[in-house]
Amino acid sequence: MTQDPAGSLLSLPPPQVPAPALATLAAAHWGLSGSLHPLTSERDQNHRLDTSDGSFTLKLANPAEPAPLTAFQTDALLHVALNAPDLPTPRVIPTRDGHTILSTPDGALRLLTWLPGTPLAHLRRSPALAQAIGTALGQLDATLASFQHKAADHHLLWDIQNARDLAPLTATLPGDLKPRVTAFLDHFATQIAPALAQRPRQLIHGDFNPHNLLADPVDPTTLTGILDFGDMTLSHRICDLAVAASYLIDPADPTALLIPLTTAYHRANPLTAQEIHLLPDLIIARLVTTLTIASWRAARYPGNAPYILRNVPTSRAGLDALTDPATLAAHLLTACGTLK
Missing domain, CATH: 3.90.1200.10 (Aminoglycoside phosphotransferase (APH), C-terminal lobe)
Incomplete structure (x- = not known):
């Protein structure tokens, strides 16, 4: 098989999981219910989740993304939040059972704070x-x-x-x-x-x-x-x-x-x-x-x-x-x- 010159992350389209299925996961694992609004992304499937508790970003990683890579990105966000809290970076919201990443058959799912601005x-x-x-x-x-x-x-x-x-x-x-x-x-x-x-x-x-x-x-x-x-x-x-x-x-x-x-x-x-x-x-x-x-x-x-x-x-x-x-x-x- 010929290797794709751009690599799998750039060669595969973003996942396309139906919004109701993502909403079900958000309710079950984060206890949040509301409306999902799709966001554009090169590799992932992202939504803004509007709830009575505020807005959040629901990120479903491309299934081609290795699990250690998703963990790396998540841990870096935690590091910045701890060591440079004044920088306006998204904060990672853990699931009800304390996990920062939820594994699904369609990719890794994470919930982040929504940041306002233009x-x-x-x-x-x-x-x-x-x-x-x-x-x-x-x-x-x-x-x-x-x-x-x-x-x-x-x-x-x-x-x-x-x-x-x-x-x-x-x-x-x-x-x-x-x-x-x-x-x-x-x-x-x-x-x-x-x-x-x-x-x-x-x-x-x-x-x-x-x-x-x-x-x-x-x-x-x-x-x-x-x-x-x-x-x-x-x-x-x-x-x-x-x-x-x-x-x-x-x-x-x-x-x-x-x-x-x-x-x-x-x-x-x-x-x-x-x-x-x-x-x-x-x-x-x-x-x-x-x-x-x-x-x-x-x-x-x-x-x-x-x-x-x-x-x-x-x-x-x-x-x-x-x-x-x-x-x-x-x-x-x-x-x-x-x-x-």
Whole structure:
């Protein structure tokens, strides 16, 4: 049998368990009854559960997700809640008998607190918002650095350090984009990957994108939610910042948002000069990853294409804007070097 180049978690659609069956499980194991509202997801089946006791997130993991991986994500949420309680991360709600994960024939089921707020994807980007994102991510990564788990070191195609593995998926890219992506992947393999391998590794969130971050619409610089820990893995912490940065590129002036983002992260979780030097190329790697995986998955699952392709326009604009990574790195190094 030929191995799927994207892996089973990206190759299989989310589970589709009827809402009444999920409601029955929520009532039986958490003692909660109410209305279920479906939420979009790349791999899992998620619902908002509205009850008389408030709202919750009911998450059914993809059945292809190994049990240790689900436990890893859950334990990380517990670690953050204990060690950084001010960070707005979901809290794990145990079942009536004290379990944080309920095993079902259709996948692992969990209940999390519902976090209020507006996704940053629907709010205007600004230097102040970029600074808030950088601070939150720096604090989160500093907290995750002390967490260890036997399932943390798993292969994830979205992880920037694995960009070389994108090559088999490039066939679905638009004709004008494929040569650029192929050339960059060669550059990554020969120049970026060897340097990245020398940089600090730790557990990272892996998907600090505007759809996974919530803010107070009255005060958009106040983050109210950090969602979706499904892409956590053992990687390089500078890759986590690169993910966030890839969604904060102003095509007219890439430094406008990237400098406040990077300096805020640096204040919360100091970076080395070598990490900052790599950051622009890692941002490009994330943009290439987003464009390649999205194109491949949209072709495979056309019914879910609008959700899968939601970040493509921003990623394409960002890729077109980052034409001089060396100069951008110099600007970022200067900005971080002036901090006391």
